[in-house]
Amino acid sequence: MVKNDIREALKKAAPEGAWGLSISTDEKKGHLSSNAALLSAKAWGIGPKEAAEKIKGEIEGKVEGIERIEVAGPGFLNFYLTHEAMAEALHDFEKKLTKGFDSRKGEKANIEFISANPTGELHIGHGRGAFYGDALANVLEFCGGKVTREYYVNISRKSSQIKELGKTALGKGEQYKTPELEALIKSMDLSGLDEIEAGYLLAEKIQERNREFIEEKLKISFDEWFVEEEKLHASLVNERTLAALKMKGLTYEKDGAVWLKTSEYGDDEDRVVVRSDGTLGYFLPDIAYHIDKFSRGYDMVIDVLGADHQGHVRRMQAVRKMFGWKGELKVFISQLVTLKHGEDLTKMSKRAGNVVYLRDLVEEFGLDVVRWFYGEKSLNTHMEFDARLAKEHSEKNPVFYVQYAHARIASIIAKAKGLPNDGTTLLDVMREPSARQLSLELLKFEEVLEAAADDFHVHRLTSYASALASAFSGFYRDVRIVGDGSYNGGGYALLLMTKAALSKSLGLLGISAPEKM
RNA sequence: GCGCCCGUAGCUCAAUGGAUAGAGCAUCUGGCUUCGGACCAGAGGGUUGUGGGUUCAAGUCCUGCCGGGCGCGCCA
Numbered sequence A: 001m002v003k004n005d006i007r008e009a010l011k012k013a014a015p016e017g018a019w020g021l022s023i024s025t026d027e028k029k030g031h032l033s034s035n036a037a038l039l040s041a042k043a044w045g046i047g048p049k050e051a052a053e054k055i056k057g058e059i060e061g062k063v064e065g066i067e068r069i070e071v072a073g074p075g076f077l078n079f080y081l082t083h084e085a086m087a088e089a090l091h092d093f094e095k096k097l098t099k100g101f102d103s104r105k106g107e108k109a110n111i112e113f114i115s116a117n118p119t120g121e122l123h124i125g126h127g128r129g130a131f132y133g134d135a136l137a138n139v140l141e142f143c144g145g146k147v148t149r150e151y152y153v154n155i156s157r158k159s160s161q162i163k164e165l166g167k168t169a170l171g172k173g174e175q176y177k178t179p180e181l182e183a184l185i186k187s188m189d190l191s192g193l194d195e196i197e198a199g200y201l202l203a204e205k206i207q208e209r210n211r212e213f214i215e216e217k218l219k220i221s222f223d224e225w226f227v228e229e230e231k232l233h234a235s236l237v238n239e240r241t242l243a244a245l246k247m248k249g250l251t252y253e254k255d256g257a258v259w260l261k262t263s264e265y266g267d268d269e270d271r272v273v274v275r276s277d278g279t280l281g282y283f284l285p286d287i288a289y290h291i292d293k294f295s296r297g298y299d300m301v302i303d304v305l306g307a308d309h310q311g312h313v314r315r316m317q318a319v320r321k322m323f324g325w326k327g328e329l330k331v332f333i334s335q336l337v338t339l340k341h342g343e344d345l346t347k348m349s350k351r352a353g354n355v356v357y358l359r360d361l362v363e364e365f366g367l368d369v370v371r372w373f374y375g376e377k378s379l380n381t382h383m384e385f386d387a388r389l390a391k392e393h394s395e396k397n398p399v400f401y402v403q404y405a406h407a408r409i410a411s412i413i414a415k416a417k418g419l420p421n422d423g424t425t426l427l428d429v430m431r432e433p434s435a436r437q438l439s440l441e442l443l444k445f446e447e448v449l450e451a452a453a454d455d456f457h458v459h460r461l462t463s464y465a466s467a468l469a470s471a472f473s474g475f476y477r478d479v480r481i482v483g484d485g486s487y488n489g490g491g492y493a494l495l496l497m498t499k500a501a502l503s504k505s506l507g508l509l510g511i512s513a514p515e516k517m
Numbered sequence B: 001g002c003g004c005c006c007g008u009a010g011c012u013c014a015a016u017g018g019a020u021a022g023a024g025c026a027u028c029u030g031g032c033u034u035c036g037g038a039c040c041a042g043a044g045g046g047u048u049g050u051g052g053g054u055u056c057a058a059g060u061c062c063u064g065c066c067g068g069g070c071g072c073g074c075c076a
Helices: A002-013 A036-044 A048-059 A083-099 A124-142 A160-169 A179-186 A195-217 A228-234 A237-247 A283-294 A312-322 A343-348 A358-365 A367-375 A387-395 A398-416 A433-455 A460-478 A489-508
Strands: A021-023 A032-034 A066-072 A076-081 A108-112 A146-153 A224-227 A251-254 A257-260 A271-274 A300-306 A328-334 A337-339 A383-385
Touching: A002 A021, A002 A032, A002 A048, A002 A083, A021 A433, A036 A048, A036 A076, A048 A066, A048 A076, A076 A083, A083 A433, A083 A489, A108 A124, A124 A146, A124 A300, A124 A328, A124 A337, A124 A358, A124 A367, A124 A433, A124 A489, A146 A195, A160 A179, A160 A195, A179 A195, A195 A358, A224 A228, A228 A237, A228 A283, A237 A251, A237 A271, A237 A283, A271 A283, A283 A300, A283 A312, A300 A312, A312 A328, A358 A367, A358 A387, A367 A387, A367 A398, A367 A460, A398 A460, A398 A489, A433 A460, A433 A489, A460 A489
Parallel strands: A108 A146, A108 A300, A146 A224, A300 A328, A337 A383
Antiparallel strands: A021 A032, A032 A076, A066 A076, A251 A257, A257 A271
């Protein structure tokens, strides 16, 4: 493809610097654009514009498919492609779209996300990790990765949280009390059980319900449900892990507790792994769990956690270093979703307290709107959830614009069915500016996806899908596909690609691409 | 006090260190005899919290302030 040819030519002409070459979606800035001259100028001891002219001179006439090269702005090199090269690139893109890209080819990744505490149902904060994790998994997979989606079923008879939950279940405590939980407790027979067993039973029930909700309502499916109690406690993995840590000389005793020397591996301070009363904290099982993940042969282990787990990052990285694990450990923190208090909120949250459940959100607005709403924001953004705004956003949500474009294309395709092709080709339709605009947007797809797979900023996809739908609108306005007794062959081909790209973009985000609306 | 994150248009948010900081909503103007008007064309709206620094180039990187969220337990 011409982009690769240009890159090769640029490498020869500008060997220094980590310059880029990317599709430009504004034709005024060429079809492809590079900052190679800006980065080479210093090494060459000349001005950026002069460097650009030099590179231009070396490439001009040597790469097939380039119509002309312009030097613009401070020294950008803008490449204009011939219509032939553009059409060829599109055909190449169409093939890749069906078989996927390969920037993450063969890489094995594990993504753990949601992993909610077994003390209640999922709230709007969990939505971030849920939709982000799922979309990230889809993106890595599409770029050639082998991805395991994993849910850590946080449940153990040794956990003080379970005991506390048991107290709530038996009416001896209120820490996790909500109307929903009370109803659940009433439906269960907990007679004769102690706090731990009652808590455990209740936790199992809650996990079961959450799982149902995740699979059926959020349409997220996990490859692995890692049950803490079975995998770590019942099988004595924790004990073996502790023994291994002791043997490596990574622990010491102080105040009757066993501490791990995490501070020697980048953490702020050492952490307790066995309490002075002999019970295990949450940290040891966590270490055991991560060692388990590391040992499964992944190139990359990703944890998607909520903002309140920010303290985990350093200590888990410390654990990785202690065990000398070669793969990457990425811990992503999603920032909080805060609630804007007001009358509107109480209306939507028919339930008690300041919690809005994800279930309510999905029921009220529909999964597509909700996934887009979360999907367009960076994980680092502090979201403020305002019920009135959410309502407004759901009605005016850009997701409908994108879905509408998809449905409209489907309708045109249906209309063309049975009619003869008028014989025009992709090459012919390239004469139309809005067709070139749409083509550039299509060719941008690969860049956007690979960038997302590289920096994990999955929210790029929503902006991209909107831009693509908008480019389609321009094309639709200018080029008629179905005419008197035949259809425009070139335009039709472009429509098929656009439909596929829209559908793929939405699909990766877990959003439906309807044929009709 | 220490650590992480944030501060961009009236609102919700974008912007691999790049060109004139962009979308949607809201406001205003214009457009339906033609493939789906859930649309299209256009306008107004910005000292990117603030002061320095690095760079050919800073919303982006470093740093000092200001403001906000979260985390700093032998809870998870």
